Amino acid sequence: MKNNNKYLGLVTKKFNEFFLVDIKNQENSNMRFLCKVRKSINFKDQLIYVGDEVVIDNIDLKSKRAVITSLKKRKNLLTRPSVANISDIYITFSVEEPELNFSQVNRFLIAAESMGVEVSLVLTKCDLISDKRRSFLIDKFGKWGYQVITLNLQKSDYFKNFLAELKQKECSIFMGPSGVGKTTLLNMIIPGLQNSTAPVSNKIKRGKNTTRNVELFSISNQSYIVDTPGFNMQNLEVDISLLPNLYSEIYKQVINEGIKCKYRNCLHLNDEGCNLNKSFERYSFYKEMIESSKSHYYQNQED
Ligand SMILES: Nc1nc2c(ncn2[C@@H]2O[C@H](COP(=O)(O)OP(=O)(O)OP(=O)(O)O)[C@@H](O)[C@H]2O)c(=O)[nH]1
Ligand SMILES: [Mg+2]
Ligand SMILES: [Zn+2]
CATH class of the missing domain: 2.40.50.140 (Nucleic acid-binding proteins)
Structure with a gap:
């Protein structure tokens, strides 16, 4: 037939x-x-x-x-993991088990921003922290330019809003370290799915790399969601000259406030005539990122 x-x-x-x-x-x-x-x-x-x-x-x-x-x-191609035509990236981290690592969160966010798609931050396992800590985190990431979505398995009302949001998007992807609960979320989004999940290891509180493949699931007529294997991000391969545009604290100063440095391609380090206000929390991460990409860049030049 x-x-x-x-x-x-x-x-x-x-x-x-x-x-x-x-x-x-x-x-x-x-x-x-x-x-x-x-x-x-x-x-x-x-x-x-x-x-x-x-x-x-x-x-x-x-x-x-x-x-x-x-x-x-x-439209686009994410390289790690390889997925095409993404509309929204949800960087997913747990607030505990595994413990939240701010520098890792930042790397994931910046790598995602370099794709030029909508980027959001999801914090899972909020049942493991106090309300005070949760407010602290919301405030902290708010200063980074992200309105975080905080979730926990016990509170289905948070989850309902999130699900409604996902149904408005074309193709969303969950990305983050192993064990943060990406597949658990997907199983809640698609009742009956029951993809494998696993508790984080007791001793080192790390995920067990349970999901091995990238897979795309339909959540409504027009919406898809992608589950990915967890990983930690070491080197960030983003062109240095693009980095200032990927930090909202920097591009807002340039675009909204119209600050101008002496040189058009100023990297906002110790450059002569730099007018950037550097008193924002992520500046140290930014500086580190520029410096490590520079050494990476020169290393590759020498090879
Ligand atoms: N306490 C608590 N545990 C959770 C929550 N969400 C997920 N977990 C647990 O976290 C563990 C890891 O969840 P997974 O969904 O397998 O994590 P993953 O991100 O898919 O991990 P990889 O596939 O290895 O990348 C499981 O034991 C879940 O039950 C939550 O909101 N609260
Ligand atoms: Mg998984
Ligand atoms: Zn500057």
């Missing part, structure tokens, strides 16, 4: 040379096909990633197989 019509589909999972591709049927529910790329097709060495839109052909409704015949132009 082959059908030679072409359909536009969305890659939801990838393993070896296989792809799971969803297409919408007339009732607007998803039909899922196991696909390979047509042999004669060469995508000019472009790989296909989760989140990509592809055209599928040779559809076999019985065996749920089809072949991918072309790849649509993508």
Whole structure:
């Protein structure tokens, strides 16, 4: 029962040379096909990633197989993990277990900002801290330029607002270290999903890298969400000259207040004629980031 019509589909999972591709049927529910790329097709060495839109052909409704015949132009590509066409990044950290590391939060936020999409910060496991500590964190990240979403498994009202927000977005992704509760959240968002989660290790309070693959899930007709494997971010590979634009405390001074430094490409370190007000909390992280990217940059030049 082959059908030679072409359909536009969305890659939801990838393993070896296989792809799971969803297409919408007339009732607007998803039909899922196991696909390979047509042999004669060469995508000019472009790989296909989760989140990509592809055209599928040779559809076999019985065996749920089809072949991918072309790849649509993508809006963006996140590199770690590789996911295409993201609209919103939710940087996800737990307030405890594993313990909140502000420098890691900052690295994740800045890496996400460099993608040029909407970035939000989610704090999980707020049942493990006092209201006072929670307010402190909301205030702190507010100064960083983020209105944080604080969640905990016990309070479903916080969660309901968050879910309503996700349903307004096209394709959101949860990113953060292992064990912070990304998959737990996804299981709450999609009742019946029951993807594997695991308690953080008792001794070192670290996650166990439970999720191994990037996978995209449909949460409503127009909305998708991506669960990713947790990791810690070491080197940040962002062009130094872009860094000032990724910190709201800096670009607000430049854009809203119109501050001007002597040199147009001022990195706001000890540069002569720098007029940036540096009395904001993340300045030390910013400085560190510029300095480590500089040494990274020169190291690569020497190689
Ligand atoms: N106390 C508390 N524990 C939570 C909460 N959310 C998640 N957890 C627990 O945190 C542990 C880790 O959750 P996972 O969902 O597996 O974490 P993950 O971020 O998906 O981890 P990786 O897949 O390894 O990246 C599980 O034991 C969850 O039950 C919460 O709000 N409060
Ligand atoms: Mg997980
Ligand atoms: Zn400056």
